[in-house]
Amino acid sequence: MTDELLGRHKAVLPDWLALYYADPMEITHGEGRHVWDAEGNKYLDFFGGILTTMTAHALPEVTKAVSEQAGRIIHSSTLYLNRPMVELAERIAQLSGIPDARVFFTTSGTEANDTALLLATTYRQSNQILAMRNSYHGRSFSAVGITGNRGWSPTSLSPLQTLYVHGGVRTRGPYADLSDADFITACVADLEDLLGHVRPPAALIAEPIQGVGGFTSPPDGLYAAFREVLQRHGVLWIADEVQTGWGRTGDNFWGWQAHGQNGPPDMLTFAKGIGNGMSIGGVVARAEVMNCLDSNSISTFGGTQITMAAGLANLAYLVEHDLQGNARRVGGLLIERLRAITAQVPEVKEVRGRGLMIGIELVKPGTEEANPEAASAVLEAARREGLLIGKGGGHNTSALRIAPPLSLTVAEAEEGADALERALRSIQ
Template sequence: MTPDLFGRHRAVLPDWLALYYEDPLEITHGEGRHVWDAAGNKYLDFFGGILTTMTAHALPEVAKAVGEQAGRILHSSTLYLNRPMVELAERVACLSGIPDARVFFTTSGTEANDTALLLATAYRRSNTILAMRNSYHGRSFSAVGITGNRGWSPTSLSPLQTLYVHGGVRTRGPYAHLDDREFTDACVDDLKDLLGHTRAPAALIAEPVQGVGGFTSPPDGLYAAFREVLHERGILWIADEVQTGWGRTGEHFWGWQAHGQNGPPDIVTFAKGIGNGMSVGGVVARAEIMNCLDANSISTFGGTQVTMAAGLANLAYLLEHDLQGNARRVGGLLLERLRAVAARVPHVREVRGRGLMIGVELTRPGTDEAAPEAASAVLEEARAGGLLIGKGGGHDTSALRIAPPMSLTVAEAEEGAAILERALRSI
């Protein structure tokens, strides 16, 4: 890092803007699955700018598409026809699994979830939202109001009435001792009981795998069981795929497909990986829901030409190179390698995840108490060894978050696992 950059950062940016590491890192450039800092140190990147560098750093196909589009026109707003936006919307609508789908582009996952909440509440004429405990949906006023993770919810004020449902965390809470079938049944009973005490909500919003919450997830099929209950009452299901979309979980292209026995969600939100670093988010919904707004609306920066060009090139690369299959294969190897490591480290309570979305939960040895100091120590040791990872958690947990670009090779997975093993043993 430039010696005075940290001081300059602190002088002009908010105190609550989180930075990793005691000596914060300035990343200057990247290539493939590696990045370099201002001092010339090279790191294997296992976090991808918070799951955003989905395919690879400095991917030539994306860089070329951005450069060519920038040489023509960068931006015109949604007041004009926009060929790249239409082309990407067509591809996303087709891939979404939602019949008669319409797509609206935003600049972030937060804005995508905001839009989904606007659509659901307008369509259902209700401002009550069901959300999952330990969830995270963004940093805007409405998204904070439905976030079930205390560490990322700075205010209880909200334009929405939010009711929190059990089920997002499998191995903690009052139902953790049950088997998967009993766990699902208990969560469904809890949902039914909750609905008996409130006016009809607009929607349930849920991450198929909770990202900031530490890569936790329910048993497969839980949201399908919820969907039956919701559908009977006309309540919408919003799948927050900001972190789980585009094949990152390996087994499925969308995280909701692990729960898709009763059909797709009514609304899907996405962001992060589709732009590979460019600011792209969006919402997919059935036409009757998307078109329910009876007021004018535009987006100045959502769907701008240069970001759409990046998204098209990035999505094409992902599909042509079967990065979903790579996430399944290499992610499976990495998960088993880390589980073998964890068996010899007393601080590790659980290694969980699917595809290239892996969480390592840390506790104080011999207890179920969260160990945030251990997570920070591992983060520092991993960096010293040349590996960048993330951290998260909620529900009194501390977890390491591992989510490399989806083009990760077997050799890089082995290298990263070895570095992480040394870091875990150091605590």
């Protein structure tokens, strides 16, 4: 059955549409933190459809909201008043921390980042963008043009001029050996020097924790220090919260809040988890930035009634059940357990992360050289152990990515850690 579907997939879909595993799998259904494949195998899901099933699979509150809304109306476009869209926008604006916030809904993180770039370049009348090395912001023409990860940027052609800044990766690069404070000082000095050589950019776009880049991050406070410099130059700060938003990091509701000493960003983008699998993305910006466009615009599929109903139900469940707190508690236990497990595994360079957003970087033993072969082997071995994980990283995809639904229990965290330990041992 799976071989037949794989043949059909290859016949009609692009070659560059990657599939995990040497023997690709079809997921047919899920419940809670588990999914099942077409052969009936059950897996503990530690990747959530790339951090998108944020709360739980088949969460009754969300499926009920979607079903009830589908029975009334699914879609009308943004040309008509839309009560669920207004209600979700009100909640997100309040949660964003951005004063006088406006919200625009899209269907994906890529489209959200596209919109943020449109707003920033229009508001600042500049097509120059600052981005972080090792970053990823989507697969559209403009988004790949600001992506600082060669493996995910298939063309150098772009409508934007992009300049890449140091700081997104703490343990690699020219400042890796510095203390946290000196690391921040060096990165800020690099930014100051860069701004002295170029025309004023429109914005800096940055993921508080780099997702596709392997869950890397700078020390807390780097973007606050950047913010001080950017404000002096009139440059906007866009926080790409597509993967870090909604409490996943545990310590904060948004990733930017670990760097918020100089206030919130001018814009933040979101997607993935807010709809718990439904296609929702969006931008939050202060009003003067959001309202800078002087021509008509709509979003045919952004903010449809059915996706907004899912977002409202999912956000309510997340807040009422303190899943941010659960991510902090269970994620903290999981990180410490994984560090203990990997202490004697020579292929593991580092276990990093925050909350339920955890990366394990693999290297060739005794070196700093990336080990993508080991990452692929562990991915396969984890599947055999009944565990689904992801992979990423800017150095030849050599990091394992662990991001379960935020309702993960302590028992499930222990189960997943045990499976991952066996998978790591199997490659030695």
